[in-house]
Amino acid sequence: MTIFSENINSDLQQCISKINADNIYLLTDSTTKNDCLPLLTSIEAIKNAHNITINSGDDNKNLTSLASVWEFLSKNHASRKSLLINLGGGMITDLGGFAASTFKRGIRYINIPTTLLAAIDAATGGKTGINFCGLKNEIGVINPAEYVIINVDFFRTLDQENLLSGYAEMMKHALISNKEHWRNILHFDLEAFRLECLKPLLKDSLHVKEAIVAKDPKEENIRKALNFGHTFGHAFESLSHKQGKPALHGYAVAWGILCELYLSHIKLNLPKDILSVYRQILKEHYGFYTINCKDYEPIFELMTHDKKNESSKINFTLLSNIGEIKINQSATKEEIFETLDFYREVAP
Numbered sequence: 562m563t564i565f566s567e568n569i570n571s572d573l574q575q576c577i578s579k580i581n582a583d584n585i586y587l588l589t590d591s592t593t594k595n596d597c598l599p600l601l602t603s604i605e606a607i608k609n610a611h612n613i614t615i616n617s618g619d620d621n622k623n624l625t626s627l628a629s630v631w632e633f634l635s636k637n638h639a640s641r642k643s644l645l646i647n648l649g650g651g652m653i654t655d656l657g658g659f660a661a662s663t664f665k666r667g668i669r670y671i672n673i674p675t676t677l678l679a680a681i682d683a684a685t686g687g688k689t690g691i692n693f694c695g696l697k698n699e700i701g702v703i704n705p706a707e708y709v710i711i712n713v714d715f716f717r718t719l720d721q722e723n724l725l726s727g728y729a730e731m732m733k734h735a736l737i738s739n740k741e742h743w744r745n746i747l748h749f750d751l752e753a754f755r756l757e758c759l760k761p762l763l764k765d766s767l768h769v770k771e772a773i774v775a776k777d778p779k780e781e782n783i784r785k786a787l788n789f790g791h792t793f794g795h796a797f798e799s800l801s802h803k804q805g806k807p808a809l810h811g812y813a814v815a816w817g818i819l820c821e822l823y824l825s826h827i828k829l830n831l832p833k834d835i836l837s838v839y840r841q842i843l844k845e846h847y848g849f850y851t852i853n854c855k856d857y858e859p860i861f862e863l864m865t866h867d868k869k870n871e872s873s874k875i876n877f878t879l880l881s882n883i884g885e886i887k888i889n890q891s892a893t894k895e896e897i898f899e900t901l902d903f904y905r906e907v908a909p
């Protein structure tokens with residue numbers, strides 16, 4: 562259940578009371594421990610919780626950090642009736658969600674997303690996991706949080722890059738929903754990034770995700786729509802990590818969306834003006850990840866590991882127009898390389 566909270570302390574208190582756990586464990590990363598935990602000041606249960614802190618950064622969404630959480634839970638007497646609260650961005654909600662889902666075959670957990678990206682995407686929908694062998698989210702399970710409590714006050718300490726990273730997923734939700742939603746997204750002032758103005762957009766955007774997840778929680782069908790931009794996006798993200806210039810998830814998705822809008826254009830006649838408007842947003846606000854011809858094969862190779870593939874084809878979700886979703890679209894290696902040519906032409 563997702564709660565849009567105006568008062569994080571009273572809402573969290575209520576959720577904790579409903580869960581009635583024997584012990585509470587609170588997972589933060591080194592940043593959210595300092596920036597976010599102080600906002601949960603007045604809850605007795607939080608003051609008495611066992612705190613677990615892991616290093617921040619997506620490189621730490623790995624087996625070593627996961628094992629340290631399991632070990633902490635085990636050594637500090639967590640039982641099947643315990644509760645884990647994940648206070649952080651997508652790294653924490655993914656890893657903490659997976660730790661909770663697997664510890665003693667599953668304990669309950671609450672996500673309190675502290676980044677826009679986690680609020681709009683990672684913390685909801687139940688996908689949890691870690692990176693493994695250089696591949697994003699290679700190991701994981703789908704198991705939703707008892708509660709996801711969203712409060713924009715946490716975002717006040719986020720830098721502009723992390724705000725934009727989250728906004729990329731909001732652009733994705735708008736592109737897969739309808740033209741009015743997309744127009745609203747285009748009108749938001751990305752320079753000023755006023756959180757009060759963001760709230761209604763955030764709610765609309767999350768409803769897009771929740772409505773899709775409710776129809777197809779196991780991603781057998783329409784949930785694949787949420788992967789729009791992510792086949793290229795995850796490949797860019799993994800490549801950036803391999804090349805030692807790690808890109809934020811939302812930035813990688815933003816570049817991935819550009820590529821998949823282009824694929825949509827050549828394969829399904831998506832109108833070109835959508836592509837031009839979108840490209841302009843990237844140019845003005847996000848910039849581009851630089852790739853060269855030598856990166857094409859590694860990008861293709863990374864795509865072959867994508868969880869969305871069935872058999873040996875590379876599977877995409879594409880759009881024939883805004884809100885007109887076509888899942889299970891495969892593309893050839895030639896089409897993928899042509900898309901990368903396009904990306905390199907428009908990326909200055």
Ligand SMILES: NC(=O)c1ccc[n+]([C@@H]2O[C@H](COP(=O)([O-])OP(=O)(O)OC[C@H]3O[C@@H](n4cnc5c(N)ncnc54)[C@H](O)[C@@H]3O)[C@@H](O)[C@H]2O)c1
Nearest residue numbers: 592617650651652675676678679682683688715718719810
């Ligand atoms: N499970 C899903 O469905 C899903 C969906 C999208 C993304 N993800 C995953 O989410 C992760 C990306 O999420 P993210 O961008 O939130 O990453 P993140 O958790 O690494 O957070 C980004 C940075 O912001 C810091 N931070 C967090 N909250 C802060 C705050 N309030 N103020 C200041 N700094 C803060 C973090 O310490 C980190 O340095 C990736 O691992 C991605 O794979 C999962």
Ligand SMILES: [Zn+2]
Nearest residue numbers: 682730810814
């Ligand atoms: Zn994403």
